[in-house]
Amino acid sequence: MPAYAVGHKVPDSDSICSAIALSYLKTQIGEDVQPARLGELSPETLFILDKFGFEQPELKMNFADTDGIYVVDHSDRIQGPDDIDNTTVLGIIDHHKLGDITTSTPLECWIRPVGCTNTIIKMMYDFHSVEIPKNIAGAMMCAILSDTVIFKSPTCTTADIKCVEALAEIAGIEDYKALGMEMFEVKSAVAGTPVRELVMRDFKDFNMHGNKIGIGQLELINLNLVDDMKADLQADIAALKTEGDYHSVLLVLTDIMKEGSEVLVVSNNDDLTEKAYGSATVDGKVWIDGIMSRKKQVVPPLQDSLA
Numbered sequence: 661m662p663a664y665a666v667g668h669k670v671p672d673s674d675s676i677c678s679a680i681a682l683s684y685l686k687t688q689i690g691e692d693v694q695p696a697r698l699g700e701l702s703p704e705t706l707f708i709l710d711k712f713g714f715e716q717p718e719l720k721m722n723f724a725d726t727d728g729i730y731v732v733d734h735s736d737r738i739q740g741p742d743d744i745d746n747t748t749v750l751g752i753i754d755h756h757k758l759g760d761i762t763t764s765t766p767l768e769c770w771i772r773p774v775g776c777t778n779t780i781i782k783m784m785y786d787f788h789s790v791e792i793p794k795n796i797a798g799a800m801m802c803a804i805l806s807d808t809v810i811f812k813s814p815t816c817t818t819a820d821i822k823c824v825e826a827l828a829e830i831a832g833i834e835d836y837k838a839l840g841m842e843m844f845e846v847k848s849a850v851a852g853t854p855v856r857e858l859v860m861r862d863f864k865d866f867n868m869h870g871n872k873i874g875i876g877q878l879e880l881i882n883l884n885l886v887d888d889m890k891a892d893l894q895a896d897i898a899a900l901k902t903e904g905d906y907h908s909v910l911l912v913l914t915d916i917m918k919e920g921s922e923v924l925v926v927s928n929n930d931d932l933t934e935k936a937y938g939s940a941t942v943d944g945k946v947w948i949d950g951i952m953s954r955k956k957q958v959v960p961p962l963q964d965s966l967a
């Protein structure tokens with residue numbers, strides 16, 4: 661059996677493109693590594709795979725009979741494979757807060773505070789002097805544009821920008837920002853999608869000081885696109901909170917042009933957002949100017965406020 665590269669549950673473009681790019685790199689340096697995914701792909705990710713001619717990675721939930729896994733784009737146990745204890749974690753390549761995955765054997769670890777896992781994987785290609793094929797460069801570039809919201813996210817670093825420029829050149833893409841906008845338009849086409857599917861499209865579980873917190877995010881080019889659905893989205897996160905026995909469920913509706921987010925909130929704590937962000941929730945929602953990044957702006961204050 662080969663080893664696998666696998667991103668987080670509810671895979672996003674970074675998780676999928678990282679798994680593909682890392683598998684190719686590892687194969688080039690003599691390791692048998694295949695990409696895998698832990699769930700269904702979003703329209704944005706399908707757009708990227710289609711654009712650059714990739715098949716979907718294998719849907720795989722059990723890794724016990726493999727040669728091990730490379731964990732990409734996460735390091736929280738709750739976000740990774742459920743049977744992670746039955747396999748060997750060969751490495752972690754990630755750009756989030758350090759999670760609670762641990763190992764019993766030495767591992768390869770590439771963790772950097774940059775905007776995207778694919779930026780780190782580009783560093784790995786450079787380190788190993790492996791040439792990046794055109795189509796992999798295109799997919800990696802799109803993942804970075806997605807994760808950094810075309811460089812608008814506060815998570816974006818100069819390393820990410822330089823990396824996109826280098827990958828665009830390899831992929832032969834002149835106007836990468838236009839391609840980025842095209843991608844966000846695909847991502848913003850939410851009309852007609854079942855409400856639960858939207859809530860779960862980019863959803864992550866967190867264990868914050870013993871409290872189970874779920875945070876979903878939709879990045880849209882205009883929040884008007886969800887005006888008609890807002891009441892249904894609110895009802896759905898309330899239902900999800902009960903079903904999943906959550907302390908709180910948040911749905912972050914990010915307006916990538918206005919560069920802020922409306923957060924829909926259901927919580928055991930009435931003053932959750934007041935304490936975490938200094939803005940009170942009114943009628944189950946609160947607009948917070950400047951908030952674009954879950955990992956950098958939503959999660960840390962919330963985790964601190966629940967301590």
Ligand code: MG
Nearest residue numbers: 672674675733
């Ligand atoms: Mg991700």
Ligand code: MG
Nearest residue numbers: 674733777807
């Ligand atoms: Mg990422």
Ligand code: MG
Nearest residue numbers: 672806807862
């Ligand atoms: Mg994201």
